[in-house]
Amino acid sequence: MKVSPTIDLITIGDELLLGLTRNGHLTYLGEQLAFRGAPPNRNFVIRDEAKEIRRNFEKAWSESDIVITTGGLGPTSDDRTREVIAEILGLELLYSQEVEDDIRERFKSFGREMGPNNKKQAYYPSGAEIIMNAQGTAPGLWLELDDKLLIMLPGPPRELQPMFENQILPRLGQEGRLADSDRIFSFQTSGIGESALELELHPILKPYSDVNVAYCARYGVVDVRLSSISGETSLDQIQELAEVCKRALGKQFLDYGKKGITAVVQQLLVSRYETVAVAESCTGGLLGGAFTSLPGSSDVFQGSLVTYTNMAKHELLSVPKADLEVYGAVSEPVAKAMAQGALQNFHSTWALSTTGIAGPGGGTPDKPVGMVFIGWAGPRGAFAKKFDLRGNRGIVRERTVNIAFDILRRQLLRSD
Amino acid sequence: MKVSPTIDLITIGDELLLGLTRNGHLTYLGEQLAFRGAPPNRNFVIRDEAKEIRRNFEKAWSESDIVITTGGLGPTSDDRTREVIAEILGLELLYSQEVEDDIRERFKSFGREMGPNNKKQAYYPSGAEIIMNAQGTAPGLWLELDDKLLIMLPGPPRELQPMFENQILPRLGQEGRLADSDRIFSFQTSGIGESALELELHPILKPYSDVNVAYCARYGVVDVRLSSISGETSLDQIQELAEVCKRALGKQFLDYGKKGITAVVQQLLVSRYETVAVAESCTGGLLGGAFTSLPGSSDVFQGSLVTYTNMAKHELLSVPKADLEVYGAVSEPVAKAMAQGALQNFHSTWALSTTGIAGPGGGTPDKPVGMVFIGWAGPRGAFAKKFDLRGNRGIVRERTVNIAFDILRRQLLRSD
Numbered sequence: 001m002k003v004s005p006t007i008d009l010i011t012i013g014d015e016l017l018l019g020l021t022r023n024g025h026l027t028y029l030g031e032q033l034a035f036r037g038a039p040p041n042r043n044f045v046i047r048d049e050a051k052e053i054r055r056n057f058e059k060a061w062s063e064s065d066i067v068i069t070t071g072g073l074g075p076t077s078d079d080r081t082r083e084v085i086a087e088i089l090g091l092e093l094l095y096s097q098e099v100e101d102d103i104r105e106r107f108k109s110f111g112r113e114m115g116p117n118n119k120k121q122a123y124y125p126s127g128a129e130i131i132m133n134a135q136g137t138a139p140g141l142w143l144e145l146d147d148k149l150l151i152m153l154p155g156p157p158r159e160l161q162p163m164f165e166n167q168i169l170p171r172l173g174q175e176g177r178l179a180d181s182d183r184i185f186s187f188q189t190s191g192i193g194e195s196a197l198e199l200e201l202h203p204i205l206k207p208y209s210d211v212n213v214a215y216c217a218r219y220g221v222v223d224v225r226l227s228s229i230s231g232e233t234s235l236d237q238i239q240e241l242a243e244v245c246k247r248a249l250g251k252q253f254l255d256y257g258k259k260g261i262t263a264v265v266q267q268l269l270v271s272r273y274e275t276v277a278v279a280e281s282c283t284g285g286l287l288g289g290a291f292t293s294l295p296g297s298s299d300v301f302q303g304s305l306v307t308y309t310n311m312a313k314h315e316l317l318s319v320p321k322a323d324l325e326v327y328g329a330v331s332e333p334v335a336k337a338m339a340q341g342a343l344q345n346f347h348s349t350w351a352l353s354t355t356g357i358a359g360p361g362g363g364t365p366d367k368p369v370g371m372v373f374i375g376w377a378g379p380r381g382a383f384a385k386k387f388d389l390r391g392n393r394g395i396v397r398e399r400t401v402n403i404a405f406d407i408l409r410r411q412l413l414r415s416d
Numbered sequence: 417m418k419v420s421p422t423i424d425l426i427t428i429g430d431e432l433l434l435g436l437t438r439n440g441h442l443t444y445l446g447e448q449l450a451f452r453g454a455p456p457n458r459n460f461v462i463r464d465e466a467k468e469i470r471r472n473f474e475k476a477w478s479e480s481d482i483v484i485t486t487g488g489l490g491p492t493s494d495d496r497t498r499e500v501i502a503e504i505l506g507l508e509l510l511y512s513q514e515v516e517d518d519i520r521e522r523f524k525s526f527g528r529e530m531g532p533n534n535k536k537q538a539y540y541p542s543g544a545e546i547i548m549n550a551q552g553t554a555p556g557l558w559l560e561l562d563d564k565l566l567i568m569l570p571g572p573p574r575e576l577q578p579m580f581e582n583q584i585l586p587r588l589g590q591e592g593r594l595a596d597s598d599r600i601f602s603f604q605t606s607g608i609g610e611s612a613l614e615l616e617l618h619p620i621l622k623p624y625s626d627v628n629v630a631y632c633a634r635y636g637v638v639d640v641r642l643s644s645i646s647g648e649t650s651l652d653q654i655q656e657l658a659e660v661c662k663r664a665l666g667k668q669f670l671d672y673g674k675k676g677i678t679a680v681v682q683q684l685l686v687s688r689y690e691t692v693a694v695a696e697s698c699t700g701g702l703l704g705g706a707f708t709s710l711p712g713s714s715d716v717f718q719g720s721l722v723t724y725t726n727m728a729k730h731e732l733l734s735v736p737k738a739d740l741e742v743y744g745a746v747s748e749p750v751a752k753a754m755a756q757g758a759l760q761n762f763h764s765t766w767a768l769s770t771t772g773i774a775g776p777g778g779g780t781p782d783k784p785v786g787m788v789f790i791g792w793a794g795p796r797g798a799f800a801k802k803f804d805l806r807g808n809r810g811i812v813r814e815r816t817v818n819i820a821f822d823i824l825r826r827q828l829l830r831s832d
Contacts, residue, residue: 017455019447020632020639023439026461031435039433042468043461045442052458059475216436223436284708285701288722292700295776295809297724303732304722306704312719312762316732346728360711393711 004038005065005177010056011045012071012081013155024157025070032169037183037227040068048072053084061088065148066177071155073138075117081152082141086125089145093123099130103137131167135159140168149177184227185238187246188254190261191406194222197252204244208233211241219395220402221254221261251410261405262290268412269300269350276408277302277346279317279338281329281355282372284308287401302346307338317341330355330367335375335384343377350378350411352404358393372400376407420454421481421593426472427461428487428497429571440573441486448585453599453643456484464488469500477504481564482593487571489554491533497568498557502541505561509539515546519553547583551575556583565593600643601654603662604670606677607822610638613668620660624649627657635811636818637670637677667826677821678706684828685716685766692824693718693762695733695754697745697771698788700724703817718762723754733757746771746783751791751800759793766794766827768820774809788816792823 009029015021026043033039044060046052048071060067072081086093100114100122107114121138124130128150131140138154140163151168153160173180189197194217201224205211210230216223224245226238233241246253255264269276278287288304291297305316310329313319319337327333338353356372363369370391375384387403389396425445431437442459449455460476462468464487476483488497502509516530516538523530537554540546544566547556554570556579567584569576589596605613610633617640621627626646632639640661642654649657662669671680685692694703704720707713721732726745729735735753743749754769772788779785786807791800803819805812 014455015630015632016442017446017457017459018450018630018641019443019445019455020630020641022443026432027435027438029435030433034434039430039435041433041463042472043433043459045459045461047457055479056458063471214431214434214436216431225434280701280704282708283705284713284717285696285704285706285720285722288696288701289699289705289813290701292698292722292724293810293813297700301700301724303724303728304701304720305732306701306708306720306722308708308714308717308719309762316719316721316761345732346725362714394709397709 006063007033007038007040007066007068008060008064009040009043010053010060010067010069011043012048012053012069013045014047016045017047025160028157028161029068029070029164032164033178034225035182035184036169036173036178038178048078048080050080050084053081054088057085057088061148061150066151067148068151068153070153070160073121073140073152073154075115075121075137079120082123082125085150085152089125089143089150091125091127094126096122096124096130099124099139102132102139106137131163133159133163134166135162142168142171181235183235184225185235185242185256186223186225186258187242187256188258188260189222189224189249189252190220190254190402190409192222192249192252193217197222197224197249200248201245204248205241208241211238219398220406223258251413254409261402261409263294265405265409265412266291266294266297266300268409270296272349272412274349274412275300275302275346276350276352277342277348278304278351278404279342279353279375280304280306281308281313281338281353282358283354283397283400283404286397287352287354287404290401290405302348305342305345313338313341317345328367330357330371330373332373332375332384332386335373336377336382337375339375339377339384340382343382350376350408352376352408353384354400354404356387356389356396356400358396358400360393370396372396372403374400374404374407376404376411378411380411422479423449423454423456423482423484424476424480425456425459426469426476426483426485427459428464428469428485429461430463432461433463441576444573444577445484445486445580448580449594450641451598451600452585452589452594454594464494464496466496466500469497470504473501473504477564477566482567483564484567484569486569486576489537489556489568489570491531491537491553495536495554498539498541501566501568505541505559505566507541507543507559510542512538512540512546515540515555518548518555522553547579549575549579550582551578558584558587597651599651600641601651601658601672602639602641602674603658603672604674604676605638605640605665605668606636606670606818606825608638608665608668609633613638613640613665616664617661620664621657624657627654634818635814636822639674667829670825677818677825679710681821681825681828682707682710682713682716684825686712688765688828690765690828691716691718691762692766692768693758693764694720694767694820695758695769695791696720696722697724697729697754697769698774699770699813699816699820702813703768703770703820706817706821718764721758721761729754729757733761744783746773746787746789748789748791748800748802751789752793752798753791755791755793755800756798759798766792766824768792768824769800770816770820772803772805772812772816774812774816776809786812788812788819790816790820790823792820792827794827796827 128143136159141152143150172178214225307313342351353375359369544559552575557568559566588594630641723729739749758767769791775785
C-alpha cells in the first residue's frame, strides 16, 4: 500500500477571517479528498496579502507533497496569488493568448466587453498547465516542480467545485497520486443516536483492526464512513462489512451513500404511487419545506396546513374543540386529529403532524420546552407519539422534522 | 491609535479536515474579534496529533502576539493540546484540586460519577490561569509568557461561545489588548443588490478614506460593516455616517445591527397589533418556517396553507378554477387569489403568497425556472408581482422567502 500524499490546503480570503462567510472550501475539498483516501493534512486560512501568501505558502510547500490554493486568481489588484507564488518559486509569468480569447468569448456571450483587468488572468507561471474554467474567467493552474504538485483553484464555489470534480480529481487518480476510486464506504442511519449506534456496531467492526469508522450525527440521522487505514481490508470487504451492519441495524439502516432521509422517503412514496400531506404547528412549515426541497416532490407531496392557532386547528383541520380545551394544543389527541385533518383536506395516502413547545418560552412543568407530539395517519388509522427533545428552538424543530420523516419511513417499510 | 495585536487561531480537529463538520469556530471567533477591531490574522486547521500541534503551534507562537487554540482539552487520550503545548513552552503540568472538585460536582448534578479520565482535565501548565467552564468539564486556560498571550478554549461551541463572550472578550478589552467596545458599526439593507448598494453608498463614503466597508449579501439582505482602519474616524462619526446612509437608502435600509428581516417584520407587526398568514406553493412551507423561527411568533403568525396541487389551491384557498386553467398555477391572478384565500382562512390582517418554478425541472419557454409570483393581501386589497430569480432550487426558494418578507415590510412601513 502506497503511503498517501501529504496535502496542505491554503484558503485565501479576508472574508473568512472576518467571519463574514464560512469556509466551505475546506468542507468540500476535505470530503472529496477523504473519500479518495487522502484528506488534507492541514488548512491555512490566510489574508489576501502578499506577505501572508508568501510566508504561509513557503511553509506549506516545504512540508507537504501537494499544495492546493483557493482564491486570489480574479482580475482585481487584490488578486495576487498567481504573482506571489510565481515569484517565490522563481518562475517567470508567461502570457496565454488562448486564455485571453476564452475570457473574451465568455464576456461576449453575456453581451459584454472584456475589461483591461482581465488580461491579468491570462498570465501563468512558466511550467504550469492551465486548467480551463467552464464557469468563470479565472483559469486554474497545475504545476509540477521538485517532485511536488501545486494546484491553484479559483475562489467561487460554483467555479471551484466542477473544476475539481471534472478535471483535478480524475487526473490525480489517473496519475496515481490518489486512489482512483473511493476508499470510503458510507451509509446513513436514522432513529438511533450516535453512542447507541457505536455500541451496536462495535462487536461487528472490532475484529477489523485496520478499519476506521467515522460518525457524523445530524439531528437523528447519522452518517457512517468506513475505510481501511492500511489498505489491508479491501473496499469490497468493507462493503460486505457494511452489509453486515445493515442487517444488524434493521430499520435503523437508512441507505448507502449520503442522500438523506428526505430523498429516501420521497423514493419510497414514488415507488408505491402514494402521496403525503402534513399538518404543522411547532415546525411552522419546515416539514413541508423539507418535503419540497428536492426536485420531483410534486409527485408525492400534496400540501401542508400550518395551523399556529387553536382556531385554525379547529376550523381548518377539524380538531375537536373539546380536545383543544381538555388536553391542550400540545397533546396526543390533538396531534392525531391534526394528522387526520391533513389526510382529509389533501386526499393523500399518508399524513404527518407536529405540535410541541419549541421554546425558549412557553414551557410549563407539565409541558416543558422540548415536548413534541408527532402524529401520523394512513391506511392503518391515526396515531401519535410523544418525544422529549433537547436543544434550542432551531434544534427542536429540526429534530422534529427528522423524526416525522423517520416515522413515515418506518410505516412505509412496514407495509411493504 | 494602538496597533492591534496579531492573532493566530489554531483549530484542532480531524472532523474539520475530513469535511464532516464546518469550521464554525473561525466564523464565530472571526466575527467576535473583527467587531473589536482585531480579526484573526490567520487560522490553522490541524489534526489532533502531537506532531501537528507541535509544528503549527511553534510557528504561530513565534509569529503572533496572541494565539487562540480550540479543541483537544477533553478527557480522552486523543485530547493532547494541553500536554503538547506545555511541553513546547517548557512548562510543568500542575494539578488543581478546585477543577477536579468542579468536574466531580458537574457529574453529580447529572446523577453520574466522574470517570478516572476526567482527572486529566484538572491539570494546567504552570503559570496558566484556569478559566472555569460553566457548560462542560474542560476548563479553558489563559497563559501570559514572553510578552505573548495564549488562550486555550474547549472545542464544543456551546462551551466555547459563552466562555469567550463572558470571560475572555471582556478581559481582553479591560487589559487593553483589544478595543473595549465594538469598532465596527453595522447595518442591513433589503431589496437592493450588493453592487447597486455599493454604487449608492460610494459618494457618501468616498470622502472618508480611512473608513472600511465590508459587504456580505445573503439572498436579498446585505450586511454592511463600517469601520475605521486607522482609528482616525471615531465610532461616533461612523455612526453618524451610517445615519447618512440610512437616509439615502430610504426603505432599502432594514435596521442597524444584524437581527435579520424576519425579526424586523415580526416587530413591525407586534407594534401594530397586526397578524399575518401565508399561502405557499414553490416555497413549500419555508415562508411559514421563517415566520415561526423566532420566539414570540405566535403573537403575529396565524398559519400557512401549503397548496402544492391545483386541487388544493382551489379547494382550500378558493383559487378560481378558471384562473388555474387559463393562466396556470404560476401566474399573477393565482398568486393574488392565494393571498386572498390565506387572508380569509386565517382571519389575519395581512397575507403573503408564493407560486413559481423553483427548478431544476418544470420550466417552459413561457415560464422558465426562476419565474416566481409573490402575492400580498391586506387592508388595501390584493396584489401580485412577478420576479425572475437566478440560482438553483434552494436559492430560488430562499430568495422568494426574503422578497416576500420585504414586500410585507414595505407595506407595513407605507401604512405607518
